[in-house]
Amino acid sequence: MLSKNKIKFIHSLNRKKTRENEKLFLVEGNKLVLEAISSKLPLKLLVATPDFYELTELDCNLAEEVIECSAEELKKASMLQTPQQAMAVVHMPNNVLRINQLTNQLSIALDFIQDPGNLGTIIRMADWFGIEHLLCSTDTVDCYNPKVIQASMGAILRVNVHYIDLEEWLEKANQVQLPVYGTFLEGENIYQSSLSNKGILVMGNEGNGISPAITRKIEHKIHIPSFATNGDGSESLNVATATAICCSEFKRRSY
Known part of the structure; x- marks a missing residue:
């Protein structure tokens, strides 16, 4: 279940100041979430519907926190007009340039x-x-x-x-x-x-x-x-x- 506080937290990442303070960003959509999972960046939060987990057969330890929710709950948290089945909160990379x-x-x-x-x-x-x-x-x-x-x-x-x-x-x-x-x-x-x-x-x-x-x-x-x-x-x-x-x-x- 996706709580109101968790939805509020996800929505807060729409603000640049919050992203910078938390060093986190949001990815949405099945394809982008799967790419985030396969990247080297750690996931703080993975939110998806049962269908997404069943389809992808993902390990439940892929993120610091994994939440299974309904499509309606996901829609409330989403910033997209047509949400898909998954979203993830990802830690920003520490890119040092030389x-x-x-x-x-x-x-x-x-x-x-x-x-x-x-x-x-x-x-x-x-x-x-x-x-x-x-x-x-x-x-x-x-x-x-x-x-x-x-x-x-x-x-x-x-x-x-x-x-x-x-x-x-x-x-x-x-x-x-x-x-x-x-x-x-x-x-x-x-x-x-x-x-x-x-x-x-x-x-x-x-x-x-x-x-x-x-x-x-x-x-x-x-x-x-x-x-x-x-x-x-x-x-x-x-x-x-x-x-x-x-x-x-x-x-x-x-x-």
Whole structure:
């Protein structure tokens, strides 16, 4: 049975302050819960209907606390419009970032990304392209926001997301001669640019692009050209779409 206090606790994780204080986040839906179970992150709470437990034949010791409840009880606790059969409260990872973790691979840096759907999609895309580290400015939307979790489709459990002083870390990258790329309208055509298989790719805010302070740390300005005829195409690309195109080209060169 799912008590009112437990439902209240689950609902509290919709607030960033609570998540940060408790170092916990919520995942919902059968697929995401199963991915959380198979991840390296410990589960504080697992809540599911009898059908879910019967279907998956899970060990009852998978979480610190396991609760079996009715579909109606689960619906009261859920933050989804159409709840499935399970949800889990997961301990946040303790991701410690060191510059030597970035020197031999491609990483993504995000400068003030605001939309949860964009961040979740970028995390999912990073997972697809084998990108281990996502560097976020401190004003980027919280990666444990429920909307980000849903959009990431489980990738949040595998990609290391770091909230850092982005300007300071890009300066560290400059000091160790790690290439720093950024997308700009005046940048060089990405398909004609010399791209390394290691470095940091900076993507900017949905409305304002990359901030001036971060721009000063970027050595290589690149641009995704439009192939629309007569200049009648869209003015810009969605940041998640642009990130995917850039990563695809970087990875294609090193394939």
